[in-house]
Amino acid sequence: MPVKTSFAWTLRHWAAPLPRNRFALVALALTLAATLTLTACAAASALQLAGNEYVAAKVTDGGQDRPLVPGTKLRLSFSATDIGASAGCNHLGGTYRIDGGRLIVASMATTDMGCDPDLMAQDQWLSELLGAGPAIRVVVNDLVLEAGSVSITFVDREVAEPDAKLVGPTWTVESILTGDAVASVPAEPVATLVFKEDGTLEVNAGCNRGSGTWTAVSGGIEVGPLMLTKMACDKESGDLESAVLGVLEAGTIGAQIDSSLMTLQAGNQGLMLRAS
Numbered sequence: 001m002p003v004k005t006s007f008a009w010t011l012r013h014w015a016a017p018l019p020r021n022r023f024a025l026v027a028l029a030l031t032l033a034a035t036l037t038l039t040a041c042a043a044a045s046a047l048q049l050a051g052n053e054y055v056a057a058k059v060t061d062g063g064q065d066r067p068l069v070p071g072t073k074l075r076l077s078f079s080a081t082d083i084g085a086s087a088g089c090n091h092l093g094g095t096y097r098i099d100g101g102r103l104i105v106a107s108m109a110t111t112d113m114g115c116d117p118d119l120m121a122q123d124q125w126l127s128e129l130l131g132a133g134p135a136i137r138v139v140v141n142d143l144v145l146e147a148g149s150v151s152i153t154f155v156d157r158e159v160a161e162p163d164a165k166l167v168g169p170t171w172t173v174e175s176i177l178t179g180d181a182v183a184s185v186p187a188e189p190v191a192t193l194v195f196k197e198d199g200t201l202e203v204n205a206g207c208n209r210g211s212g213t214w215t216a217v218s219g220g221i222e223v224g225p226l227m228l229t230k231m232a233c234d235k236e237s238g239d240l241e242s243a244v245l246g247v248l249e250a251g252t253i254g255a256q257i258d259s260s261l262m263t264l265q266a267g268n269q270g271l272m273l274r275a276s
Helices: 007-015 022-045 117-131 235-248
Strands: 053-061 075-078 082-086 091-099 102-110 135-139 142-147 150-156 170-178 181-184 192-195 200-204 209-217 220-223 252-258 261-266 269-275
Touching: 082 117, 091 117, 102 117, 102 135, 170 235, 170 261, 220 261, 235 261, 235 269
Parallel strands: none
Antiparallel strands: 053 075, 053 150, 075 082, 082 091, 091 102, 135 142, 142 150, 170 181, 170 192, 170 269, 192 200, 200 209, 209 220, 220 252, 252 261, 261 269
16 A cells, blocks of 8 residues: 655644644644554555464453463464464464455365364364454564454564574474374384584484484584494384484484474485474
8 A cells, every 4th residue: 555645744744833724733633644544554565474483472352361272372484475373283274465454364274183172173263263364463573363352462483482402402203204294203102312512412212222423514414323222122112213213314414493393304204303
C-alpha cells in the first residue's frame, strides 16, 4: 500500500500553530489519521518472515491463559514461501502468504507419527488455527497471531532458545532419518554422543560403547575411526546401533543445530539428537 503523504510533512504541520478555523482542524486531524493508517498498512505489507523461527511465549483464549500439554511448545518457522509448525508431536507444513493483514496457509500437510491423544488434539488445534487465516502482526519484536478468541504471542526462537554448543552437552538420539522418513527412537535403548574440546568423541551407540575423534570441517564434522566394545546386542539395540554407526562412519557428516536439537546427515541417512 503506497504512502502518498509525507510523514515528515505531517509532523511539521502538527507542530505549527493550529489553525483557528474548525474545519481546518478537522482536516488536519483526518490527514494525520490517514498518514498513520497508511504507514501502518505499509509496515504490515512489508512484514518479513523468511528465515525466521518462533516459539510461543503466551497463549490465551478469551483473555485467559490456555494451557498446553506439559513439556510442549508451539513453534513456527518460515522460508520465502513455506511455513513449518509443530505443537509437540507431528510437524505441520504448507505454503503461505500475507493478505490483508492475515496469514493465509495453503496445502497444509503433516507427518503421521502416533502420539498420545492429548498431543494429537493439540496438533489438530494448531492446524485448524493456522487454516483459519489468523490475523498476523508484529508488536515490537514479537509475532502475534489472532483467530477468534485465541491469541498467540511468539518470540524469536534464537532469543528464547539459543542454539546449544556442539561441545559439552550429552546428545541423545531421538529420531532416525531415512530419506524423507522420520522414525522416533523408543525410550530404551539409548544412544548418546559427547563431543569434547580436545577432539575426542564418547559414543554409546545403543548397545556397544567406545570412543573416537572428531574434527570440524566445512559444512559439518568428520569422525575418525571408532573403537567400540563388541557385546552381543538384541534386535532393538542392534538396529539402533546400526543406524548410529551408519551415520558416524560415513566420513564427512552434515551437522545443524537448532536450539537444543541437532541433525546429523550423511547422504540419505541421518540422526536427530537432543542436548541435555
